[in-house]
Every structure is written in C-alpha cells, then in structure tokens.
Amino acid sequence: MTSPRPIRFFHQGQLQSVSGLPPTTTVLQYLREHARCAGTKEGCAEGDCGACTVLVGELDADGKAVDLRNVNACIQFLPMLDGKALLTVEDLGGSTDLNPVQQALVDCHGSQCGFCTPGFAMTMQAIYERHQACGTRPDRQALADDLSGNLCRCTGYRPILDAGERMFDAPARTIAHAPIVDALRVLAEDPPLHYEALSRAGSPQRAFAPRSIDEFAALRESMPQARIVAGATDVGLWVNKQQRELGDxxxxxxxxxxxxxxxxxxxxxxxxxxxxxxxLEDAWSALTAHVPALRELWLRFASPPVRHAGTLGGNIANGSPIGDGAPALIALGARIVLRRGATQRTLPLDAFYLDYMKNALEPGEFVEAIEVPTPPPGTRLRGYKLAKRYDSDISAVCAVLSLRLEDGVVRDARFAFGGMAAIVKRAAKAEAAVNGRAWDEAASIAAAAALREDFKPMTDLRASASYRERTAANLIRRFWLETRANAPISAESTSVWQAVNLQRSVA
Structure with a gap:
C-alpha cells in the first residue's frame, strides 16, 4: 500500500494539489466552493440536467494526445480526477474573446436565462474538439444525440442546434492540447493514489486508485468492506440525495x-x-460493432455525459431491475468473470442475479470482465426500450429478444426483460413456447401469451403493471413482424423518432 498523498490534476493551466477535503467531495463542490469557478452550475445534482457539465481529459492510448469527454461534475468525486485534466467554461474564452462555440451561441440566440448555457457550451466544445480532430462535421441529428444529456427549460433546442451547426463555420480554434499533454505526462509519474481525509460526517475515510489489476485484486481482498466506485453515476446519488457515508x-x-x-x-x-x-460509451460502441441492431438502445442508454463516466461493469454489478445493459448482455449469452485475489470464476450473466439488488459476489470478490460471444449465423436480435422520454430516461420496459433460426425453425430463443421483475431475467415460458417450432405468427402469439406466466410486474411511477404486461407482449409481436421470413418490416418503419424526422424533412 502506497503512502498517502494529495489528489493531483491539471486545471486552469496548472497542476492542482488538493488535500483535506472529504473523499466524496464532488467535482462541482470543489469548483464552486473551493476553486471559486462559479461558471459551472448546480441543477439536479444527480446527473440528469447537464448544467454542471465539464470536460475531463486523459492521455489517449499512444500517450500523444488528449481524449476530452463531457461528464457531469455533480456526481464525480474529487479523487476520480487524480492524474487527469479538468476543463470548465472558464477555459473556453473571456467576454471579449469568445471562442467559436460561445460566439455561435450568442449569434444564434442560444441562451435566455443562461443557467443551462455553460453546460451546453461544454458539451458543444467536446463535440467541436472531436470533429475538428477528425476533419468531420456532425449533422443536426448527431448534434441532437450528443446534446441529449443537456436540458434547457426556456430557450428551446432549435437555436442551440443552430449554434451547433454554426460553430463549424468560423475559423477553427480548438483548446490548446500541448500544455495538457505535458501536464498529464508529469502526473503519470505520480504513485497510485492513496488519499486520506475526514468524511463529510467527520470520520476517517480513505480513497485508493490502484493501477494494475493485481494491485486492485489484492486491495479488494484485504478490504472486502470497502466500496468499489467506478463512474459514480449511481453511487454519486447515494451521497448527494441520500446523504450516505461510503466508508473507504x-x-x-x-x-x-x-x-x-x-x-x-x-x-x-x-x-x-x-x-x-x-x-459505457466505449463498451456499447464495441457491442454495436458486433450487433448493429443494438444501436438505438445504445443511443437511448442514459446520456453521453453519463455514458462517458459510467462503466459496463458497474452497470452490471449494480443489478438494477430497470438497467438496460443486462437485458442486452443476457440475450447475447454473456458471461461474467469474477475475481478474488488470484482466483477467477465465470458465470452465465443470468445466473449472477439472485434477487432484488442481490448478486452472486462473495466478500472480497469483484467483477473483472464481461465476455460476450458473437451471435452465430441465423441469429435474429432486436433491442426495445419503452420510457416516458425518448432520450435520457429510465426504462419502464426494456426487452432484448434473440433467436437463432435453422431452416425457419427456432433453435435457441433468449428473451431478456428489464422492468418486469425484481431482477433482469429471461422469459423462460415464452422461450419454451417458440423453441423447436417454426417462427411464424402463431409462435409469436404463443410466446406473448406465455409472458403472463413468466412475469408479474409491479405498478410504479414509470408504468402500471397492466401497461408493462401489454407492451411486453406487443414487443414480441413487433419482433416477429421485423424478423418474419416473408415481408419483414424494417425497424425504422416502427420507430416514432424516424417518423417524426420524416415528417420534418417533408415539411
């Protein structure tokens, strides 16, 4: 175990060294209360509104460039910044020297009350940096997808999207990357973080950031009661909303x-x-490269700032019955690799979940990886998400349906549902209703009927039990319509979003 040291990161043109603050101090609290950078705003304090958006930079795989990603400062803990770069709205430009993002927002009237504007500007800067590096330019829909984690209550999104297009018209002017690269190289020489301070409640609290998997495994085995924190996109709410103490x-x-x-x-x-x-962003990108049918589910999984911070392992270990990661992975036949010390074991992912928020992890054990087999030939797969909002919302029902056909006969059906039970689980009765028979309308009707035996969903704020029962059955029907042998309908033709875009283009 290394000796305690301060948290070190690059901010406002220089290396910062922070000590004495509780380990669960959020980046937003640090900025507003300690660094006196009040441009970053506090809105929801749970990663939904995007008012607190900042950019966090790390060296890329080659160590020669900076990978800048927009994240929510309100649910990032300060130790998570160690060894990284932090950029805020103060880094973009002053009132007399606006950069292309800021100038476009002014020219297009992209701000009214202005509370959300710093967050929008930071997300737009991330978009701008990425496309300038690649020599590309996003279309309006790509801008909308990238901005889905930022909410505006008064201006509306049309002028903001206008600004997103306009910012590429000005002469290119990106953030100076060389000083950031130099600073990150210096920080890379620091020993792994071991930080100690008093918690918010006044008790001793430690934060560790090991760098090798063996060090992580040994530390976890010796500290089985410590809280593992990945992206803090869920744990951050425990602290902000529930005032919970995390311990080490x-x-x-x-x-x-x-x-x-x-x-x-x-x-x-x-x-x-x-x-x-x-x-989550990188994991879903890799998944959709292997299974393109999951792309819409990827775009609707949380928001870009959450996906840039959260991790697939954290999403799976969390075990939420309304999480969107587990249904996709279970339908794909994924396995979860668990490790304690030097010992590994592998389980089918659907065997990992035991009951509501209970899983098969043993003391001192952690999730090391998820193994996802490539779907074999003949596989038909679709992912569906039902929620009150299209973007950045929690599912009422998430269904990922997969089956393998041989000569028109179903050989391996895997129907995974979230939001229908205390855990994400497969619909065993519905699968049995189609396995070994022709994939026709009668089979889809039988599977939909069998769902009543698989699930007894609850009523909550997101949906009633009857809504969940009916729509889950309808999704199996839709799956058949999209994958039937004769005249299958395209996924695009059943998408409300695609229909809205079509109407806009015609108008």
Missing amino acids: VILTGRVEGLRRIDTVTAQEGTTLRIGAAVT
Whole structure:
C-alpha cells in the first residue's frame, strides 16, 4: 500500500494539489466552493440536467494526445480526477474573446436565462474538439444525440442546434492540447493514489486508485468492506440525495487491466471481452460493432455525459431491475468473470442475479470482465426500450429478444426483460413456447401469451403493471413482424423518432 498523498490534476493551466477535503467531495463542490469557478452550475445534482457539465481529459492510448469527454461534475468525486485534466467554461474564452462555440451561441440566440448555457457550451466544445480532430462535421441529428444529456427549460433546442451547426463555420480554434499533454505526462509519474481525509460526517475515510489489476485484486481482498466506485453515476446519488457515508472507497478508473476491450477468437467462435472499467460509451460502441441492431438502445442508454463516466461493469454489478445493459448482455449469452485475489470464476450473466439488488459476489470478490460471444449465423436480435422520454430516461420496459433460426425453425430463443421483475431475467415460458417450432405468427402469439406466466410486474411511477404486461407482449409481436421470413418490416418503419424526422424533412 502506497503512502498517502494529495489528489493531483491539471486545471486552469496548472497542476492542482488538493488535500483535506472529504473523499466524496464532488467535482462541482470543489469548483464552486473551493476553486471559486462559479461558471459551472448546480441543477439536479444527480446527473440528469447537464448544467454542471465539464470536460475531463486523459492521455489517449499512444500517450500523444488528449481524449476530452463531457461528464457531469455533480456526481464525480474529487479523487476520480487524480492524474487527469479538468476543463470548465472558464477555459473556453473571456467576454471579449469568445471562442467559436460561445460566439455561435450568442449569434444564434442560444441562451435566455443562461443557467443551462455553460453546460451546453461544454458539451458543444467536446463535440467541436472531436470533429475538428477528425476533419468531420456532425449533422443536426448527431448534434441532437450528443446534446441529449443537456436540458434547457426556456430557450428551446432549435437555436442551440443552430449554434451547433454554426460553430463549424468560423475559423477553427480548438483548446490548446500541448500544455495538457505535458501536464498529464508529469502526473503519470505520480504513485497510485492513496488519499486520506475526514468524511463529510467527520470520520476517517480513505480513497485508493490502484493501477494494475493485481494491485486492485489484492486491495479488494484485504478490504472486502470497502466500496468499489467506478463512474459514480449511481453511487454519486447515494451521497448527494441520500446523504450516505461510503466508508473507504477503491476506484477502478486507473486500472489498465480493467479498461481493456479484447476480441478473443477460439474454435467455438469469437468473443468480445470487455473489462469492468470500460466506459459505457466505449463498451456499447464495441457491442454495436458486433450487433448493429443494438444501436438505438445504445443511443437511448442514459446520456453521453453519463455514458462517458459510467462503466459496463458497474452497470452490471449494480443489478438494477430497470438497467438496460443486462437485458442486452443476457440475450447475447454473456458471461461474467469474477475475481478474488488470484482466483477467477465465470458465470452465465443470468445466473449472477439472485434477487432484488442481490448478486452472486462473495466478500472480497469483484467483477473483472464481461465476455460476450458473437451471435452465430441465423441469429435474429432486436433491442426495445419503452420510457416516458425518448432520450435520457429510465426504462419502464426494456426487452432484448434473440433467436437463432435453422431452416425457419427456432433453435435457441433468449428473451431478456428489464422492468418486469425484481431482477433482469429471461422469459423462460415464452422461450419454451417458440423453441423447436417454426417462427411464424402463431409462435409469436404463443410466446406473448406465455409472458403472463413468466412475469408479474409491479405498478410504479414509470408504468402500471397492466401497461408493462401489454407492451411486453406487443414487443414480441413487433419482433416477429421485423424478423418474419416473408415481408419483414424494417425497424425504422416502427420507430416514432424516424417518423417524426420524416415528417420534418417533408415539411
């Protein structure tokens, strides 16, 4: 175990060294209360509104450039910044020297009360930096997707999207990356973080950020009661909203062995191995490259700032019955790799969940990776999400439906549902209703009817039990319509969003 040291990161053109603050101090609290950078605003304090959006930078894989991503400062803990760069709205430009993003927002009247504007500006800066680096330019829909984590209550999104297009018309002017790269290289020489301070309640609290997977495993085994924190997109709410004490925390974000995505080819096929600390954005990008039918589910999974911070391993270990990651992975036949010390074990993901918020992890054990086999030939798969909002909302029902056909006969059906039970689970009766028979309308009707035996959903603020029962059955019907042998309908033709875009284009 290394000796305690301050938290070190790059901010406002220089290396910052912070000590004495509770380990669960959020980046937003640090900015507003200690760094006196009040441009970043506090809105929801739970990662929904985007008013607190900042950019966090890390060196890319080659160590030669900076990867800048927009995240919510309100649910990022200060130790998570160690070794990284933090950019806020104060870094964009002054009132007499606006940069292209700021100038476009002014020219297009993209601000009224202005409370949300710093967050929009930071997300737009991330978009601007990414596309300038690639020599590309986003279309309006891509801008809307990237801005889905930022909410505006008074201006409306049309002028903001106008500004997103306008900012590329001005002469290119990106953030100076060289000083950030130099600073990050200096920070990389620091030993792994071991930070000690008093908690918010006044008790001793420690934060650790090991860098090798062996160090992480040994630390976890010796501290089984410590809280593992990945992206804090869920744990951050425990602190902000529930005022919970976390005790000692072990961070996954600097463990290189947990941040890898590997493609493993064996005799039985190709498997995607996703480390537990891979961000949701990168994990879903890799998944959709193998299974393009999951793309819409990816775009609707939380928001870009949440996906840039949260991890697939954290989403799976969390075990929420309304999470969107588990249905997709279970339908794909994923396996979860667990580790304690030097010992590994592998389980089918659907065997990992035991009951509401209970899983198969043993004391001192952690999620190391998720292994996702590539769907075999003949597989039909679709992912569906029902929620009150299209973007950035929690599912009422999430269904990922998969089956493998041989000569028109179903050989392996995997119907995974979230929001229908205390855990994400497969619809065993519905699967049995179609396995071994022709994939026709009668089979889809039988599967939909069997769902009544698989699930007894509850009524809550997101949906009633009857709504969940009816729509889940309708999704099986839709799945058949999109995958039937004769005249299957396209997924686009059943999308309300696509229909709205079509009407706009005609108008």
